[in-house]
Amino acid sequence: MISEQFALPSRNPKQAGTVRVRIAPSPTGDPHVGTAYIGLLNYLFAKQRGGAFVLRIEDTDRTRFVATSEQMIFDALRWVGLTWDEGPDVGGPYGPYRQSERTEIYREYCDKLIASGHAYRAFETPEELEAERKQQMAAKLPPKYNGPSRNYTPQQAEAAVAEGKPYTVRLRVPDGDKPAGTASTTFRDELRGDITFDHVNVDDQVLLKSDGYPTYHLANVVDDHLMGITDVIRAEEWISSTPKHVLLYQAFGWDLPRFWHMPLLRNVDKSKISKRKNPVSLIYYRQAGYLPQALLNFLGLMGGGMAQPTEQEIVSKGLDTKLADVFSLEDMLERYDFHRISLGGPVFDLTKLKWMNGEYLRAMNPDAFFDALRQTIFSDSYLREIAPLVQTRMETLAQFGDMADFFFKDDVQPSPDVFVPKKRTLEETLAFAGDLLTVLEAAAWETTAIDAAMRTLLTDKQWSVKEAFMLLRAIITGKTASPPLLESLIVLGKARSLDRMRRFLDAQKKALALAGRGK
Structure with missing residues (x-):
C-alpha cells in the first residue's frame, strides 16, 4: 500500500480540468539556460490557461549531485523572472517536491509493476552488461539489454534476492525481443502528431537502480501522475524516451498527459547548444552583466511562438518596427501561441542577445543603469572578494x-x-x-x-x-x-x-x- 503520507489529495486536478505543468531540473551543477527556456514555456502555458506551474527537483542521480545546486536553481530562475506555484521551497498539496524524499513511493510502485509482470529484477553485473554491449557493437547491433534475468521465473528471482545478489528493476517492453513490426507504441505529440516506435528499438529500461534510487523514467511518470500533471512540455531530446513512459502509464492503468516536445536550442552552426560553443550557465549571464528581462525576452523568441504585433498595434502603441522583437513577460502572456512554434531548432545567437541587452540598457534612466551596475559588476560583495587579492600589492x-x-x-x-x-x-x-x-x-x-x-x-x-x-x-x-x-x-x-x-x-x-x- 502507498503510504497515507504520499496519497493524492481527494480532488485530483486532472479530473477537475485544471492545467498543471512542471519543470524538473537536476541539481548537478550550474543551472542551464535550457532550463530557463523550458521553464518559460511551461510558465506561459500554465498562466495563459489559469493553471499551475510546478517546480520539482530531480535529485536521484547521487553520483552527479551538487549540494549547492538546488539553491542556485531557485535563485537563477527567480532572477530571470520566473516564479512557481508549487515546489520544494514554497510547498504545495502534492509534495514532497524533491525526488530524493519520495524513494518510498517509487519502490512501492516498482513492486506493483513486478507483481503485475510489467517489470522484473535484473541481476547482471556491470561487467556482464559491458561485455554484452561490446559484443552487440562488434556485431553492428544497437546496444540493448538481453540478459537472462528477463526470463527468470518469480521463484528464480526470489532465490537470487535471498542469496543477496544486487539487482536493478527493468521495464518489460512487450515483444521487445521479437523481429521488427510485431509490437510498437504510438503516442501523440501536440506539435508533431502521432509518433510510432517499434519495440525492437525500445530497450528494457532500468527503472530502479541497485542503490534503491529510481531512474528518470520511473520517477518522471510516477511523479507526473501523482502531481496531476496534464501537459508535459519538455525538450525534444526526450521523444525517444516517451514510448517507455507511455508503456509505464499503460502498465499502471493511468491516463496519459499531453506531450509537447520543444525544439532544442541550437548554436549558430545548428549544432545542439553546448558549453563548448556558447555559455550555457545562467550564472554566467548574471555575472557577465546581462539583464534578466533581456535574457527572458530573448528566450521568448526561441521557437517562433511569439506572434508579432500587427500593423494596427504598431501604429496604436507607437512601436518602433525595428524593436518588434523587444517585449515583456506580460506581452508574452498575451501573444505567445504554442501552435505557432516552428520545429526547426531555434538559434541561440549571442550577437542578437547582446544587441537586445544593449537596447534594454539604453532604455534605462541613469539611476536605474547605475543601480544595475552596482548590483552586478560593481556589487559590494564582488568588490569585497577582489580587494584582499590586490591590497598587499x-x-x-x-x-x-x-x-x-x-x-x-x-x-x-x-x-x-x-x-x-x-x-x-x-x-x-x-x-x-x-x-x-x-x-x-x-x-x-x-x-x-x-x-x-x-x-x-x-x-x-x-x-x-x-x-x-x-x-x-x-x-x-x-x-x-x-x-x-x-x-x-x-x-x-x-x-x-x-x-x-x-x-x-x-x-x-x-x-x-x-x-x-x-x-
Whole structure:
C-alpha cells in the first residue's frame, strides 16, 4: 500500500480540468539556460490557461549531485523572472517536491509493476552488461539489454534476492525481443502528431537502480501522475524516451498527459547548444552583466511562438518596427501561441542577445543603469572578494584599476608572446590549453581541487608548473603578472573563467586557420 503520507489529495486536478505543468531540473551543477527556456514555456502555458506551474527537483542521480545546486536553481530562475506555484521551497498539496524524499513511493510502485509482470529484477553485473554491449557493437547491433534475468521465473528471482545478489528493476517492453513490426507504441505529440516506435528499438529500461534510487523514467511518470500533471512540455531530446513512459502509464492503468516536445536550442552552426560553443550557465549571464528581462525576452523568441504585433498595434502603441522583437513577460502572456512554434531548432545567437541587452540598457534612466551596475559588476560583495587579492600589492588606491581590470573586462585576449612558454610551440600550447579546459570543467571550483587537477594534468602532459600557470594567467588576465591566480579564478567564478578559456581557444584557432596553420 502507498503510504497515507504520499496519497493524492481527494480532488485530483486532472479530473477537475485544471492545467498543471512542471519543470524538473537536476541539481548537478550550474543551472542551464535550457532550463530557463523550458521553464518559460511551461510558465506561459500554465498562466495563459489559469493553471499551475510546478517546480520539482530531480535529485536521484547521487553520483552527479551538487549540494549547492538546488539553491542556485531557485535563485537563477527567480532572477530571470520566473516564479512557481508549487515546489520544494514554497510547498504545495502534492509534495514532497524533491525526488530524493519520495524513494518510498517509487519502490512501492516498482513492486506493483513486478507483481503485475510489467517489470522484473535484473541481476547482471556491470561487467556482464559491458561485455554484452561490446559484443552487440562488434556485431553492428544497437546496444540493448538481453540478459537472462528477463526470463527468470518469480521463484528464480526470489532465490537470487535471498542469496543477496544486487539487482536493478527493468521495464518489460512487450515483444521487445521479437523481429521488427510485431509490437510498437504510438503516442501523440501536440506539435508533431502521432509518433510510432517499434519495440525492437525500445530497450528494457532500468527503472530502479541497485542503490534503491529510481531512474528518470520511473520517477518522471510516477511523479507526473501523482502531481496531476496534464501537459508535459519538455525538450525534444526526450521523444525517444516517451514510448517507455507511455508503456509505464499503460502498465499502471493511468491516463496519459499531453506531450509537447520543444525544439532544442541550437548554436549558430545548428549544432545542439553546448558549453563548448556558447555559455550555457545562467550564472554566467548574471555575472557577465546581462539583464534578466533581456535574457527572458530573448528566450521568448526561441521557437517562433511569439506572434508579432500587427500593423494596427504598431501604429496604436507607437512601436518602433525595428524593436518588434523587444517585449515583456506580460506581452508574452498575451501573444505567445504554442501552435505557432516552428520545429526547426531555434538559434541561440549571442550577437542578437547582446544587441537586445544593449537596447534594454539604453532604455534605462541613469539611476536605474547605475543601480544595475552596482548590483552586478560593481556589487559590494564582488568588490569585497577582489580587494584582499590586490591590497598587499598596492601603494595607492589609484592602482586598483590597473591590477584588477581583468575582473571587470568582458573579453581578454592575450598575444602569443604573453601566453606561449619559451620552449613550446603555439600549436602544442593551444593543445595543452584545450586539455586544461577539459580538466577545469570537471573540477570542483575551489583552490585545492583546481590545483590538484592541474598538477595531475602537468604530470601526464609533462608540463612544468611555471609553464602551466603562465598560460592560465595569460588566458584569464591577459597579463604576465596578476593577483594570486587560483584565488582570482574563484572570485571570477567558474562560469566566467571557463567562458574566458573557451573564447581564448576559439579566437586562437580562428587566427591559426587564417594563417593557414589550422586543421
